[in-house]
Amino acid sequence: MRFDVITLFPGWVASVTENGVVRRASEKGLVSVECINPRDYSTDVHRTVDDRPYGGGPGMVMKADCLLAAIRDVRSVNEGKLIYLSPQGQQLSQDKVKELAAEKNLILLCGRYEGIDERVIKLEVDAEYSIGDYVLSGGELGAMVLIDSISRLLPGVLGHDGSAEQDSFSDGLLDCPHYTRPETIEGQVVPAVLKSGDHAAIAKWRRKQALGITWVKRPDLLEHRILQPADQTLLDEYRQEYKVSSEVDHE
16 A cells, blocks of 8 residues: 655654554555655745634644645545544544555645645545544644554555454454463463463453453443344353452452
């Protein structure tokens, strides 16, 4: 997948390809990140990209002319959807990431200051996304989050094809706990079932833990979810075990 990112900080965004999953994806030729600086499309000697907002108020707004020129230049080589990273956008979720991962290419637009001229949004933006209900200094971190989250879903990027399927939110639940060696750390031991070699029992335990941990940490994810009978039984078992454990802890 090709990502073209329109940003005032191209070096920062490009650094997402220097580490971890995105680096491996880039080295395999599965992902490419190209950064475009709208300052290069400014027409004055100061390379101005912002101006005071009409109507007054604090802060500055990114200008339409240089952004439109940058966007249309990018569209000549990338026909993908244009995503604007914005606090006003719909909140990013794993389901949305999956939808975007099915695209061939994407263009990511990073705002700065008080945002961008509204006419750019009306003329060129296909969708707006936010990575959370808080305000950042610009869209660069959101773009990097989007690149990372999409890249890990692309075939061949992760070392194990099933890794992405087991991530938190992959099926609307949080992930189950994970353990590795040594077996005992400061009195805390690995659950016996994980050492049993019984794959069916391990799968059942992991499912129960995923349901239970979601119930404890993110009950909102279960509020409107209709559980299958087997899942409901596992969740009921977890709740009972959790209640007993809590009572023991308070004795």
